[in-house]
Amino acid sequence: MKYTERIATKDDYDFLYLLKKRAEYQAVHTVFGWHEPLQQELHRQEWQQARPMVIEVQGERVGCYLFQNKEVDCYLGRFFLLPEFQGLGIGSQILLSCIKRAKSKPLTLCHLQGNKVHHLYKRHSFTTLREDEHFVYMKREPDEINDL
Numbered sequence: 001m002k003y004t005e006r007i008a009t010k011d012d013y014d015f016l017y018l019l020k021k022r023a024e025y026q027a028v029h030t031v032f033g034w035h036e037p038l039q040q041e042l043h044r045q046e047w048q049q050a051r052p053m054v055i056e057v058q059g060e061r062v063g064c065y066l067f068q069n070k071e072v073d074c075y076l077g078r079f080f081l082l083p084e085f086q087g088l089g090i091g092s093q094i095l096l097s098c099i100k101r102a103k104s105k106p107l108t109l110c111h112l113q114g115n116k117v118h119h120l121y122k123r124h125s126f127t128t129l130r131e132d133e134h135f136v137y138m139k140r141e142p143d144e145i146n147d148l
Contacts, residue, residue, distance in 0.1 A: 001057060001085075001088045001089055001090055001093075002057070003056060003057050003062070003090055003093065003094075004055075004056045004057075005053045005054065005055050005056070005094075006053065006054055006056070007051055007052075007053060007054070008051040008052050008053070008054050008064065009051075012054050012061065012064075013047060015054075015061050016043070016047075016052065016054075016064055017039075017040065017043045019061075019063065019064060019080050019082060020039075020043065020078075020080055021034075021039070022082055022083060023063075023080035023081060023082065023083065024080060024112070024115075027111075027112040027113075027114055027115045028112065030112075030113075030114055031112050031113055031114065031133075031134050032134070046078065050066055050068065051066075052064040052065055052066040052078045053065055053066070055081070055090065055094065057090070062082050062085040062090070063079075063080055063081035063082060063085060063094075064078055064079070064080055065078060065079040065080075066079075067098050067101060069101070069102075069105075070105075072105065072106075073102075073105050073106040073107065073108050073139075074098070074101065074102040074105050074106070074107045074108070075107075075108050075109065076098050076107060076108070077109065077110075079091075079094070079095075079109070079117070091117070091120055092120065092123075092124070095120065095121075096124070099124065099140060102140075102142070103142070104142045106139050106140065106141055106142055107139070107140045108129075108137070108138065108140075109121065109126070109137075109138050109139075110136060110137045110138065111135065111136055111138070112134065112135060112136075113131070113133070113134060113135065113136060115136075118136060121138050124140065125140055126138040126139060126140045127139060127140070127141075
């Protein structure tokens with residue numbers, strides 16, 4: 001499925017919170033319990049730290065992600081798609097784009113325990129670095145990235 005992406009603007013703030021809630025509510029609820037005021041505050045803090053990319057299909061906002069190119073690695077975070085747009089190949093396309101952008105650096109990420117996105121990351125050669133009671137931390141090494 002074809003998509004476009006653009007940097008989030010202030011007009012996307014509320015949509016991005018609702019997207020996070022729709023895409024991640026069950027996983028957050030299972031691991032931590034969903035506390036609305038806390039989730040809103042976390043969203044506010046994340047917004048102030050960095051603006052994600054908004055993913056659109058035919059002009060409709062359907063997801064987001066944040067790619068950060070850091071000194072020794074790259075990080076993928078805030079990767080959410082509306083449930084009705086999951087399983088259509090968009091996530092794989094975004095992930096492959098991020099892998100290519102990482103070039104010779106490792107690409108790291110973390111996700112909540114029990115989140116079904118784990119299977120997507122495993123299919124794209126991410127390995128688990130460590131786990132705790134809340135999160136799974138994963139990495140894709142640069143030599144694998146260069147094989148694309």
